Amino acid sequence: MPPGFTAADFYYLLPELTVITGALLVLVADVMLPRRAAATAADSAADRILLSLSLATVCAAGAALAPAVGRNMTIAKDLLAVDGFAVFFKALFLGSAAITILMSPAYLRTEGAPRGEYYFLVLCATSGMMFLASALDLITIFIGLETMAISFYVLAGYIRPSRRSNEAAVKYFVLGAFSLGILLYGMSLLYGLTGTTQLRSIATALAGTGGGPMLLLAVILLVAGLGFKIAAVPFHMWAPDVYEGAPTPITAFLSVGSKAASFAMLLRIFIEGLPAFQVEGLGILFGRPFGWRALFYVLAILTMTVGNIAALTQGNIKRMLAYSSVAHAGYVLIGVVVGLPRGVEAALLYLFVYAFMQLGAFAVVVMLRRKDVIGDELKDLTGLAATHPGAAIAMLIFMLSLGGIPPTAGFMGKLWIFGSAVEAGYIGLAVIGVLNSALSLYYYVRVVVFMWVARDETAPQTLAISPALVAVIVVSAAGTLVFGLYPGPVFELAAASAASLGRAAFSGIP
Amino acid sequence: MAPPERPQQDDGERPDSDGLLGQATEFQRNLRSSAPYAAASYTLIGGIVVLGGLGYFADGWFDTSPWLLLLGLLMGILVGFYELIRVVWGPGR
Numbered sequence: 001m002p003p004g005f006t007a008a009d010f011y012y013l014l015p016e017l018t019v020i021t022g023a024l025l026v027l028v029a030d031v032m033l034p035r036r037a038a039a040t041a042a043d044s045a046a047d048r049i050l051l052s053l054s055l056a057t058v059c060a061a062g063a064a065l066a067p068a069v070g071r072n073m074t075i076a077k078d079l080l081a082v083d084g085f086a087v088f089f090k091a092l093f094l095g096s097a098a099i100t101i102l103m104s105p106a107y108l109r110t111e112g113a114p115r116g117e118y119y120f121l122v123l124c125a126t127s128g129m130m131f132l133a134s135a136l137d138l139i140t141i142f143i144g145l146e147t148m149a150i151s152f153y154v155l156a157g158y159i160r161p162s163r164r165s166n167e168a169a170v171k172y173f174v175l176g177a178f179s180l181g182i183l184l185y186g187m188s189l190l191y192g193l194t195g196t197t198q199l200r201s202i203a204t205a206l207a208g209t210g211g212g213p214m215l216l217l218a219v220i221l222l223v224a225g226l227g228f229k230i231a232a233v234p235f236h237m238w239a240p241d242v243y244e245g246a247p248t249p250i251t252a253f254l255s256v257g258s259k260a261a262s263f264a265m266l267l268r269i270f271i272e273g274l275p276a277f278q279v280e281g282l283g284i285l286f287g288r289p290f291g292w293r294a295l296f297y298v299l300a301i302l303t304m305t306v307g308n309i310a311a312l313t314q315g316n317i318k319r320m321l322a323y324s325s326v327a328h329a330g331y332v333l334i335g336v337v338v339g340l341p342r343g344v345e346a347a348l349l350y351l352f353v354y355a356f357m358q359l360g361a362f363a364v365v366v367m368l369r370r371k372d373v374i375g376d377e378l379k380d381l382t383g384l385a386a387t388h389p390g391a392a393i394a395m396l397i398f399m400l401s402l403g404g405i406p407p408t409a410g411f412m413g414k415l416w417i418f419g420s421a422v423e424a425g426y427i428g429l430a431v432i433g434v435l436n437s438a439l440s441l442y443y444y445v446r447v448v449v450f451m452w453v454a455r456d457e458t459a460p461q462t463l464a465i466s467p468a469l470v471a472v473i474v475v476s477a478a479g480t481l482v483f484g485l486y487p488g489p490v491f492e493l494a495a496a497s498a499a500s501l502g503r504a505a506f507s508g509i510p
Numbered sequence: 511m512a513p514p515e516r517p518q519q520d521d522g523e524r525p526d527s528d529g530l531l532g533q534a535t536e537f538q539r540n541l542r543s544s545a546p547y548a549a550a551s552y553t554l555i556g557g558i559v560v561l562g563g564l565g566y567f568a569d570g571w572f573d574t575s576p577w578l579l580l581l582g583l584l585m586g587i588l589v590g591f592y593e594l595i596r597v598v599w600g601p602g603r
Contacts, residue, residue, distance in 0.1 A: 306537075312544035312551075442551035442594065449598045 009075045012082045014064035015090060016130050022057025023123035029053055030116020047105055047115060051468070054119040058098045058126070065090055072500050078198055079137045084500035088348060088493065089133035089264045092355060093257050097126040099359045099475070100253040102468040103366050107249055110369055111159050118158060122253065125151035129261040136272065138187045138197040141265055145183075145229075148261060149176055152254055156246040168245025175228065175238045183225025189218035190273075199273035206274065222269060223295050229262035230329045233302040240310075243322035248369065248376070251318060252362035255325045256355045263332060263351060267344060270336070271501055296337045300429060304330030304436040311443050317365055318376045320443055321358070324402060327440060328354055334429050335417050342420035344498040349416050349490055353401070353409035353483055360476025361398040364391055367463050367473075384451040388463060392451045394477040401480045403444040404437045409483035416491075550597040554590030561586035 010017070033046040065087060072083045080086075100122060108115050128147030135141040153176065157169025191197050193214055194205035206215070227235040243251045270292055307327030314320040328350075335347030367388075368380050385392035401410035414437055421430040483490050565582020572578065 309541060309544055309548070312547040313540060438555040439548055439551045441554055442547045442597075445554070445591070445594055446547075446598045449595050453595055453599065 004077060006075075012068055012071075012075050013080075015061040015068075015094075016127050018061040018064050019057055019094075019123050019127040019130065022053065022060070023120045023127065026050055026053050026057070026123065027116055027120040030114075030120070033116075047109070050115055050119055051101065051105055054101045054123060055098060057123060058094050058101065061126075061130075062091065062094045065094070074136060078200070079140045080131075080134045081136045082134065084497040085264070085267075085348075086134035088352075088497035089260060090130045092260055092352060093126055093129040093133070096253060096257045096260075096355055096359060097122060099363075099472050100249050100257075102472050103249040103252065103359075103363050104247075105468060106466040107247060107366050107369060111247065112161075113159055113247070118155070121151045121155050121158075122250075125155070125253070125257065129257055132261045133264045135265075135268065136199050138191065138199070138269075138273075141269070142180075142184060142187065144261075145180070145265065148258060149180065149229075152250070152258060155250045156242055156254070158247050158250065162245070164245035165247065166245075168242045171238050172242045172246075179225050179228035179235065182221050182228075186218045186221030186225060189214060189221065193218065199268060202273045203275055219274065219292050219295070223292065223299070226262060226266045226269070227299060230259055230266065230333075231326050232299045232329055232333065233306040233326065236303070236307070236326045239326055240314075240319045240322045243325070244316060244318045244376070248318065248362055248366045251322075252359050252366075255321070255362070256358050259325065259329060260351045260355065263329075263336075263347065266336065267347070267501060271340060271344065293337050293339065296333055297426075297429065300330050300333035300337055301432055302330075303327065303333060304433060308436045308439045311440070314443070315378050316376055317378055317381070317447070320378075320447075321361060321365075324440065324443070325358065327436065328358075328402075330436070331414065331417055331433060334421050334426070334433055337429065338420050338424045338426060340501070341495070341498055342423055343417075344501060345491075345494045346413075346417040346420040348497055349487075349494040350413035352490055352494065353413045353480070356476050356479035356483070357398045357401040357408075357410055360394060360473055360480065361402065363469060363472045363476060364395045364398070367391060367465060367469055370463065378447065378450050381447060381450045388465075391463075391473065394473045395451060396448050397477045397480050399444040399447050401484065403441045405441075407481070407484045409480045409487070412484055412487045412490075546597055550594045553593045557590035557593070558583060558586035561589065 030050060033049060068082045068087050068090075070084070074081050101119060104118065104122075105115070108118060125148050128144045128149075128151060131144030132141060132148060133144075135144055153169055153173045156172050157165050159165040187197070190202060194202045196202060196205060224235065228238070231239040243255065246254065274292060304327050307323050307325075307330055311320050311323035311327065314323060332347045332350050332354075335343040335345075335350060337343065338346070365376055368376065374380075381395075384395070397408065401408035404410050404414040414433070418430040418433050421427075421433070562579060562583040565579040565585075568574075568582070569576060569578045
């Protein structure tokens with residue numbers, strides 16, 4: 001055993017190790033299996049083998065996660081945490097990765113894109129996310145973040161013949177690199193101020209000090225860098241173009257996995273690392289001492305409003321879903337503002353149900369992609385209810401859930417978030433949130449209208465329906481309905497996970 | 511085989527939308543064009559709330575709970591969706 005490592009470290013790192021090993025195995029298998037030829041039997045067998053390998057990896061990693069449930073400890077010399085918060089997010093990432101992998105095969109075949117590297121990159125991104133969820137040290141956070149980000153840069157541009165896809169990758173990469181630089185600068189200032197990169201040590205070092213201009217600068221830079229990753233306004237400019245250009249399963253994974261991972265990182269850094277941040281001399285803002293909460297307060301309002309307004313006029317489903325996902329990040333930011341314990345609980349719950357609805361909605365969009373039609377315009381949805389009633393009903397459920405209409409899971413998530421805001425006294429935020437939810441109904445119901453009411457004279461649609469895609473849609477729809485009607489287990493899960501965050505941190509939260 | 515390409519979507523790449531002022535103008539234009547859609551949304555919610563509220567109070571007067579409330583909600587949903595579908599399907603397509 002190399003010095004500094006213990007057996008316990010490897011034991012609790014098994015999920016990440018499994019994912020990485022599986023990724024490498026998939027890459028090797030892709031090289032050894034026959035190259036893509038025109039739809040031969042051997043080719044689709046190769047497809048199935050790679051698919052099963054990736055899924056097996058994800059399932060194995062999920063199983064390896066079991067020992068970590070219920071623990072609250074750190075491994076690897078306080079670099080990584082093994083607590084309910086980390087387990088919650090890792091399970092979320094593995095689930096989203098599994099669903100993304102299931103969504104992809106037919107899409108990749110239609111696009112003619114190589115598969116092995118795709119699954120490899122998806123698994124690499126998942127491993128980066130998993131490190132991000134449990135990281136307690138700024139450098140470890142950055143490593144996880146970079147792993148995830150680089151995998152996504154490549155995945156966004158995966159469809160090489162498509163100009164859209166290349167544009168998406170370049171935009172994402174350039175903006176991502178700049179914002180990561182800003183984030184790193186903020187982290188380095190934090191290190192300079194406290195002499196340590198471990199979040200809990202930072203909290204201890206900053207305790208009792210009043211902050212100061214350097215800390216304020218560091219926090220602003222951190223918020224800017226993190227704001228890019230969660231696509232908060234005004235750092236959201238990349239989202240519509242990247243979401244539109246990237247292959248649809250990757251858009252789905254990006255909007256769910258990357259966003260959840262970025263929120264995990266945000267919550268870790270701010271609640272574990274800077275729990276009592278206050279800046280002297282800036283006085284009182286919104287009736288409470290000025291702290292990083294105020295920054296997120298403004299960000300939440302801007303994000304919700306601009307995201308919803310911009311989505312109203314979009315004619316492309318993927319762009320619309322991009323702006324809508326910006327708006328949803330705004331709702332989760334309300335939970336971040338409210339803080340421990342209710343707000344974080346609500347944010348976790350919301351991210352959980354959001355995963356189901358978002359993945360399901362994108363799965364239906366994946367279905368629309370065919371040989372000669374890109375299929376991500378609203379008009380490509382016309383008449384879906386007549387030709388594929390099942391998919392139309394599923395899309396109806398997803399749209400209602402995204403809009404926050406009972407009895408879906410989205411309604412429960414919004415109820416919990418706005419409820420926690422009202423409980424904590426942030427009435428303004430809750431009111432703005434509700435107004436924005438009402439506003440968002442238009443573009444969600446518009447999708448439903450196009451599916452049911454619109455009549456199109458073009459030829460009947462033959463959609464690429466693979467059993468895996470059907471499974472994805474069914475699972476997502478079921479999850480959305482079940483958690484809307486019976487949200488108890490998710491409440492408890494989110495509460496338990498939120499409770500384990502910041503256990504060692506201060507309770508002096510402003 | 512390259513997938514079919516669409517013409518570049520014109521989302522802010524107009525000659526007069528450079529810089530901060532251009533972005534602000536763009537946002538303003540976006541806001542203005544989104545007005546009928548926002549109106550449709552709030553009509554839906556407003557209809558449901560108002561007609562449901564009317565039904566609720568009528569219930570109180572006529573002691574026919576909860577039927578008038580349900581009727582009010584239903585009317586609100588119908589009216590709201592009618593307006594919404596009209597906006598979606600009409601000139602605001």
